[in-house]
Amino acid sequence: MSVTAPQGFEAAGVVAGLKSTGKPDLAVVVNRGPRKVGTAVFTSNRAKANPIIWSQQVVADRTVEAVVLNSGGANCFTGEFGFQTTHLTAEKAAELLEVSAGDVVVCSTGLIGTGDQTFRDKVIAGTTHAIAELSAEGGELAAQAIMTTDTVAKTEVITRDGWTIGGMAKGAGMLAPGLATMLVVITTDADLDPAEADAALRAATGRTFDRLDSDGCMSTNDQVTLLANAASGIRPDLEAFTEALIELSDRLAEKLQGDAEGASHNITIRVTNAACEQDAVEVGRSVARNNLFKAAIFGNDPNWGRVLAAIGTTSAEFDPYDVDVWMNGVRVCTAGGPDRPREDVDLTPRATDLLIDLRTGDAEATIRTNDLTHDYVHENSAYAS
């Protein structure tokens, strides 16, 4: 049920003609209230797409009525004309929904530099079409319409004591932190104040989407939006809500990882006994971005030397000669030297666990990444749509 699982939300996904494949490519999610709380986190890339620049203004007052999302074009580096396209999209949705354009978030994904008059016409027409199709069962279609190179639509739902959270996500390439390249819309019928919604969203993205680093490449269009309408009439304990939101976000992040372009391994990097959580994240990310390590995993080679070479480039507090490395449960390196033979490690399963014990403090963090494969290179050398 995706984003329409919570009460009081409607959605639709339609074919706007932006994708050459003729598949759905435009989605709308509408909050029917009673409350219209909305917040979002955005890519930290300074090269921001027009919909990011627009949406940052929209969420400033923590009120969001609707989200319009398109695949088939990023509307990034398309100049003033591209920004006007985003603005006109919000105005069209606002007119039809009888709300303020300043409360309509817009998200785009696809090739950078795409956003001409044809793109504009199709987005505006598609928005009109999608709003006519809005329904409380539209969540699945909306999730399909935001797919780019994704092979499956990604949705999750969590229900707790009378309230529900639903989410949809897309993202397969250019997956890196701050945020991972993705569009995500999460809805809830819990009753949250704007500051609570914002705090919960930042806590959840910081622990989940921000720790997904498929290929170290940060997108221009990332956005995770949370809409909360209080339709359940229930005010959850904020801690319980945040925990549920983290769980839902983590599941979506796992689905993004599992569908990353060309990947053959889902690598979970757990860094333990770090001096602080930030150190653990830095260490995990250095491995997640090391092409030699990632190529070795593709080749089912438990090359722990490349792990140590990667973490040696960080400024985290630890002694490179007092580190343990485990791969799929086998300790291949202890105290900076060889331990169990590499033949003992079976790297053929898609799920790959790397554990790095820094033997310094008691903090830890987990980073998700993928291997570097022939298919990754192929998809990203040929990708132009």
Place this chain on the structure above:
Amino acid sequence: MSVTAPQGFEAAGVVAGLKSTGKPDLAVVVNRGPRKVGTAVFTSNRAKANPIIWSQQVVADRTVEAVVLNSGGANCFTGEFGFQTTHLTAEKAAELLEVSAGDVVVCSTGLIGTGDQTFRDKVIAGTTHAIAELSAEGGELAAQAIMTTDTVAKTEVITRDGWTIGGMAKGAGMLAPGLATMLVVITTDADLDPAEADAALRAATGRTFDRLDSDGCMSTNDQVTLLANAASGIRPDLEAFTEALIELSDRLAEKLQGDAEGASHNITIRVTNAACEQDAVEVGRSVARNNLFKAAIFGNDPNWGRVLAAIGTTSAEFDPYDVDVWMNGVRVCTAGGPDRPREDVDLTPRATDLLIDLRTGDAEATIRTNDLTHDYVHENSAYAS
């Protein structure tokens, strides 16, 4: 003539049996004086191999008599035993050359974690063998003996007003800054004081080897050593010597780039009109490390959006919406928007020029990198020797 082109240097390259291929794998370079000035720069990776830890002590007094180099094993993360192997290697060379072991630099390259008793025995025997073979014509064989996945030996010679600089380099994978993964030995018969030699070497590596970033992966064994013996009897102007050393280093760096594992394009990234040189380097490096950009170049796709997405992640001073991007002489992006059509760009030549005009200041820098190819993934998923 490599490192034996300047007067007063001898070298040899022999088969020590470290490589399974039976090719030369151990080299010795000896300075016959009269002066024994030596200095080196090392990987900034905190995960340092045993020969790095040893050699850092050796060069502290800026006196070096000889360099022993082996391929076929990095002697990194091999514990106290591995450090003793390095120490014993220096002692064996010192004994045979009748010098102090504290003046013998040792360099190793190959698989991390390799350094057992067999390795030790072969290195010691190979050192003995190589010293017996030393000659003033041994530079080429020495250059061959340090090759790993290199397909060609890399040497350069520059002669100026009565003095000469010779150099040899190896490095094909794990090429990233601080330093790029490499072993380099440079010799000169110019008469330099230790401080002058050190200043010239740091100036040269900072502008050349440190700006070669093939795959963003920093090695544990990088070392560039400069030996100066005053055999020419000529004290060059320091500026002229530094300029010649930069030129020789740049040529060696270009050869390393041209032989990078699996690469099909040599990409020269020139960043102009930056606020300062550091900004230009940061911007260039962000592109050099962007897998999506590198995969696009492999596919001959002039995807400037990926360039802007990469440089947007830096903290350099510039406006992402006021940047020009040129590929092979064609301006594909101006002021953050599309310019000439991508069809106008011919990316089929191996030599690829990317120019990023930040339109901010007047500083510039050039970073060398390679594309991300199927062969890179293959070589680095299969490489275990």
